[in-house]
Amino acid sequence: xxxxxxxxxLAAFLLxxxxxxxxxxxxxxxxxxxxxxxKIWANTNEANDTLxxxxxxxxxxxxxxxxAGTIIxxxxxxxxxxxxxxxxxxxxxxxxxxxVDASGNYTVxxxxxxxxxxxxxxxNEFETNVTRYGIDPADTTANGLPATRxxxxxxxxxxxxxxxxxxxxxxxxxxxxxx
Numbered sequence: 058x059x060x061x062x063x064x065x066x067l068a069a070f071l072l073x074x075x076x077x078x079x080x081x082x083x084x085x086x087x088x089x090x091x092x093x094x095x096k097i098w099a100n101t102n103e104a105n106d107t108l109x110x111x112x113x114x115x116x117x118x119x120x121x122x123x124x125a126g127t128i129i130x131x132x133x134x135x136x137x138x139x140x141x142x143x144x145x146x147x148x149x150x151x152x153x154x155x156x157v158d159a160s161g162n163y164t165v166x167x168x169x170x171x172x173x174x175x176x177x178x179x180x181n182e183f184e185t186n187v188t189r190y191g192i193d194p195a196d197t198t199a200n201g202l203p204a205t206r207x208x209x210x211x212x213x214x215x216x217x218x219x220x221x222x223x224x225x226x227x228x229x230x231x232x233x234x235x236x
Contacts, residue, residue, distance in 0.1 A: 088138055089223030091169040093131065093176075096161040097123035099212050099233040102188040104205045122161030123212070123233055128181040129155045131167050131219075137174045169223040176221060180214035180231065187235070211236045 098120040100106065106118045135148030142148075155165035167176055187210045190203040212233040221227060 088168040088170060090166040091174075091221035091223060091225045091227065092164065092166055093155075093219060093221065093227045093229060094162070094164040095228050095230040097127060097129070097157045097163060097180075097231055097233070098161060099123045099185070100187075100235075101185055104188045104190050120232060122159070123157050124183055124185050125157060125159040127157040127183050129157070129163055129165070129231075130179045130181070131155070131165055132177045132179070133167060133174060138168055138170070140170075167221060169221045169225070171223055173220045173222055176219050178217040178219060178229075178231075180216075180233065182211060182213045182236075183233070184209060184211045186210075 099122070100118060101121045102119070131153045133151040133153075135151055136142045136146075138151060139146075139148070151168055153165050153167050155163035157163050168174075186207040188205050189208055191206040213236050214231055214233045217229075217231065219227060219229060
């Protein structure tokens with residue numbers, strides 16, 4: 058009987074000991090979002106940058122909007138979205154895209170935390186007509202001034218980086234250039 062009482066007392070003590078030593082777990086941080094927005098530009102009308110005699114216009118280069126439908130891609134390393142990252146875990150990239158509208162605007166919400174997170178911004182190439190003054194002597198108007206001509210050109214923009222935090226609104230304008 059003494060052994061049974063001692064055994065049950067020891068079992069109760071061990072049960073209480075293990076119950077009070079449970080590991081404290083924290084709820085994982087919830088990702089919020091950050092808004093990135095801006096305008097996308099390209100110089101698709103070089104004739105409005107120069108006077109008809111070829112000299113620079115007083116206002117300098119005048120940019121136009123990139124074509125509607127141009128895609129901009131934001132990529133975040135999934136490891137950056139883990140509050141306790143594991144170097145051995147194969148995280149996936151988190152990708153968000155924005156489409157440029159007819160006014161050159163884009164807007165995208167990307168996942169973010171209170172700490173800074175880096176996002177890589179990549180820009181799809183596009184091809185469009187560029188207006189220039191003609192360079193051939195036959196490219197003149199009836200009064201002898203150079204006429205404008207359309208030339209097909211491919212535009213590109215190199216990759217950019219942006220740092221964001223949850224709740225932030227970031228305005229970034231970008232300019233494409235001819236390849």
